[in-house]
Amino acid sequence: MPLSIGGHLVARALAKAGVKCVFTLCGGHIAPIYDGCLREGIDIVDTRHEQAAAHAADAWARLSRGPGVAIVTAGPGVTDAVTGVANAMLAQSPLVVLGGAAELRLTGRGALQEMEQLPLFRTIPKWSATVTDPRRLPEMVATAIRHANSGVRGPVFLELPFDILTAQVDDASLGPVAPFVPTGASPADPALVDQAGRLIAASEKPVLFVGSQVWWDDASEVLRELVNRVGIPVVMNGMGRGSLPASNPHALNLARKKAFRETDCIIVVGTPLDFRVGFGAGINAPAKVIQIDRDPTQLGRNRAVDVGLVGDARAILAQLEGAALKHGALPHRFAGWCASLLTAEEKARAELQQYERADSRPINHYRLARGIADAIDEDTIVIGDGGDCVAMAARVLAPERPGHWLDPGPLGCLGVGAPFALAAKKMYPDKKVLVLSGDGSFGLNGFDFETCIRFKLPVTCVVANDAAWGQIRGPQVMIFGAERAPATKLAPTRYDKVVEAFGGRGWHVEDPTALTATIKEALASGETSCVNVPLDPDFVSRIGASKLSV
Numbered sequence: 001m002p003l004s005i006g007g008h009l010v011a012r013a014l015a016k017a018g019v020k021c022v023f024t025l026c027g028g029h030i031a032p033i034y035d036g037c038l039r040e041g042i043d044i045v046d047t048r049h050e051q052a053a054a055h056a057a058d059a060w061a062r063l064s065r066g067p068g069v070a071i072v073t074a075g076p077g078v079t080d081a082v083t084g085v086a087n088a089m090l091a092q093s094p095l096v097v098l099g100g101a102a103e104l105r106l107t108g109r110g111a112l113q114e115m116e117q118l119p120l121f122r123t124i125p126k127w128s129a130t131v132t133d134p135r136r137l138p139e140m141v142a143t144a145i146r147h148a149n150s151g152v153r154g155p156v157f158l159e160l161p162f163d164i165l166t167a168q169v170d171d172a173s174l175g176p177v178a179p180f181v182p183t184g185a186s187p188a189d190p191a192l193v194d195q196a197g198r199l200i201a202a203s204e205k206p207v208l209f210v211g212s213q214v215w216w217d218d219a220s221e222v223l224r225e226l227v228n229r230v231g232i233p234v235v236m237n238g239m240g241r242g243s244l245p246a247s248n249p250h251a252l253n254l255a256r257k258k259a260f261r262e263t264d265c266i267i268v269v270g271t272p273l274d275f276r277v278g279f280g281a282g283i284n285a286p287a288k289v290i291q292i293d294r295d296p297t298q299l300g301r302n303r304a305v306d307v308g309l310v311g312d313a314r315a316i317l318a319q320l321e322g323a324a325l326k327h328g329a330l331p332h333r334f335a336g337w338c339a340s341l342l343t344a345e346e347k348a349r350a351e352l353q354q355y356e357r358a359d360s361r362p363i364n365h366y367r368l369a370r371g372i373a374d375a376i377d378e379d380t381i382v383i384g385d386g387g388d389c390v391a392m393a394a395r396v397l398a399p400e401r402p403g404h405w406l407d408p409g410p411l412g413c414l415g416v417g418a419p420f421a422l423a424a425k426k427m428y429p430d431k432k433v434l435v436l437s438g439d440g441s442f443g444l445n446g447f448d449f450e451t452c453i454r455f456k457l458p459v460t461c462v463v464a465n466d467a468a469w470g471q472i473r474g475p476q477v478m479i480f481g482a483e484r485a486p487a488t489k490l491a492p493t494r495y496d497k498v499v500e501a502f503g504g505r506g507w508h509v510e511d512p513t514a515l516t517a518t519i520k521e522a523l524a525s526g527e528t529s530c531v532n533v534p535l536d537p538d539f540v541s542r543i544g545a546s547k548l549s550v
Contacts, residue, residue, distance in 0.1 A: 002172075006134040006165040007032020008039060009174075010098065013141035015040040016179060019069050021426060023047060023056040023419075025080075027073020029100025029113065032165040034071075045426060045455060047419065048447040050077050054084020054097060055419035055445065058155075061093045062239060063403060063427050065216060067145050068093070074100040074162075075113030079120065083413060086124050088155040091238075091409030092212060094148035095155035097125075098141075103163040104132060117159055126154040134167035138177045146180045152295045153216060185217070185315035188292070193316070196267075196290045196307040197323025200230070203265035203288065205337045206329075207252075208234045210313075211271020212409070213294060215239035219314035220402045223269075224248070226321040231331025233341050235259055237271055241405040246398030253398050254348035255341045263287050267320070270294070270313045273302045274410055292316050355543070356396060362536040363512045365389055368464055369396035371515025372436060375523065380404065381424045381431055385417030386438025387471025388540050389464035393436055415444025417461065422448055425457040432523050433459040440469045442495055450502040452528045459529075460522045461499065466535040467492040474541045492534065499530035507531045 004012070010033045014022070021043040024030070037044050047053045053070045061068030072081045078099040088095035102114035121128035127147040131140045137160075144158045187193075200206050214223055214236075220243040227234055227250045234244045235256045244251045252259055260266070260277070265288040273280035280303030283289070291298070291305045292313060299308035309316050355366035369392060376382065378400035384390035384407040399405045406424070408416050417435040425433045437446075442463055452459050473488035496506025505527045507518050515533070522529040 003168045004171055005032055006137050006160070006167050006169065007034070008036035009134070009137040009169060010141055010160065010165070011036025011040045011042060013138040013177070014069060015042060016177075017067065017142065017145050019067060021045060021060065022069040022071050023053040023060070023423070024071040025050050025053055025073070025077060027077050027100055029074040029102070029162045030071050030098070030160070030165070033098065033160075043426075045422065045451070047422070047451050049445060050080035051084050051415065052419040052445045052448045052451075054081040054095065055087070055416045056423040057097075058084060058088040058091070058093045058095045059406060059416070059420040059423035060427060061088070061095050062091070062406065063424060065218065066094065067096045067148055068423070069096045069098065071098045072100065073113070074102055074117070075115050077113075078117050082120055082124070085121065085155045085157065087408055087411045087413040087416070089124055089126070090411040092153045092216065093155065093409075094153040096144050096148050097155065097157045099157060099159050100165075101130070101159045101161040104161045105163055121157040125156050128157040128159070130159040130161070131164050132161075134164045134169050135173055137164070138174060142177045142180060149180060149182065186311035187315040187319055188309035188311045190319070192307055192309055193319045193323050196309065196320060197327045197329070199265055199288045199290060199306060200232070200267070200320075200324040201327035201329040204334070205263050206232045206265040206267065206334065207259045207263045208232050208267045208269060209271060209277075210234060210240040210243055210269040211237050212239040213270020213313045214243045215402055217270070217313040219243070219317055222314050222317045222321070226317050229321060229331070230324050230329050231334045231338060232267070233259060233338050237276060238407070238409060239403070239405070240271065242399030242402045245400045247400060249342060250338060251398070252341055252345060254352070254395060255344040257282065258344045259341055260284065265290070268292065269317065272298055272410065276410070279303070352395065359512045361510060361512070362534050363510070363515070364536050364539045365392040365464065366396060367512050368462070368515065368533055368535065369393035371512070372434065372462060372519060373397050374516040375519035376432065376434060378404070379431055380523070381406065381428065381433045383407070383417055383420045383424065383433070383435045385414060385420070385435055385441040386464060387440075387469070388474070389438050389470070389535070390436060391471075414438070414441040417441055418445045418448035418452065421459040421461070422452050422455075422457060425452065425459050426455070429457070434523065435459065435461040437461050437463050438470065439463055439465040439467065439490055439493065439495065446495070446498065449499050449504060449528055449530070453503045458525070458527050460519070460531065461529070462519060462531045463495045463533060464535050465492065465495065465532055466537040468537055470537065470540060478541060494532055496530045496532040499528065502528070504528040504530065509533050
């Protein structure tokens, strides 16, 4: 009878689930899985830090809407990945982390990198477990993938002791393992949908607030149809950005505050009312609230709802369109409201343009964002990895397509730039990939631009370099004074030279009129590249925090 070792069974189970690529950092405890991946034709991309491996797998999951797999070794390999797991959990990303572990037979004897790993994951991911029988490896890998992808998506952790991965198993002793089968789109209760339709039709100033679940549920086309047929303005955040093209007159970016402050009916679709929207406090108090979410525990969190709809965003938005039209919600009803928001949007855009087109030195944050916006096309994947520079760029960079804007998500985890870019370019080799990175963020996982070079995955990083942890330094200086703002300054490092040292190309730009041409050249170079841009360190505090609202 054919025999297999445990590591081969893991790889076979991954291949059966459709996994084409895994992200890792090598370690002896997980070597048997590598041999299995080579046998199964699964690409192995090795990063420079396990946190980066987890972030890259997270990005793969987000872009594929399927499992992203990180394989990390025991002990410090597992602990290094914890931050990536936490970031994926808040972003509802189906990250699967396979962690090596010391041999079961040596438990408690002080084996290399032996530690209690499972308790680390009891409060963070959706599910975690240890495999104690090599014959159960295919079943447990399939179970991990099922947990990650079912219901509200999220990360999982499966611990794989070394003696389980090296054990020989008679293939005839393996039972059948059912593959993960995605469930169909879950519609909401028709009576509640009808109630929501009545509220929309009775309103005068409705607004849709859509988030990442619109992306996860592939609901962009249904959203566009609803918006165009009913005429409701839309605010987008997270991976919901681009669900409605920025060029659509119903798409709001700069008039969000006005829309929330004046609305009398808000439809919240697949996004939490968390710190990014003042926990719902910025929404007009008398407004009716309709909330759509896969997770019923989100309904009414931070703000009472009038109608709560649980299920798949694509199915429910289609239901909602029918209900709203049935009760008389037509574009002409909301034309005045949309016109007032469009006027506010255009006014805010005109105010921003004084900064976007300024040719003063040092370059300001909005001028940098404009340089990027004019250099990219609608098919460029943009990754935001920073504080002020990303918050301000989000007001200028408005994606035309879904899945073309990536940021950390609600955890606000810095350091995703290079790993996210690595995964994006690996998945979409024909697309341009650009990272907008703060100089602080670059220092966390910037070594993985070397990984991009090693795997011939050319990406471009634009470093917004204010020689500080700008988003933290600004408030500290305002509250305590410049002399009492320790731990917030950085050296004016030439990050372009860092990428050149890896084998890539670098540019240093101080002239704002050269920004767009230089970024275009970097994107067209076919090499991993870095455009280092010194920024005005006082710009944010000078213009005031109100200019940062997105």
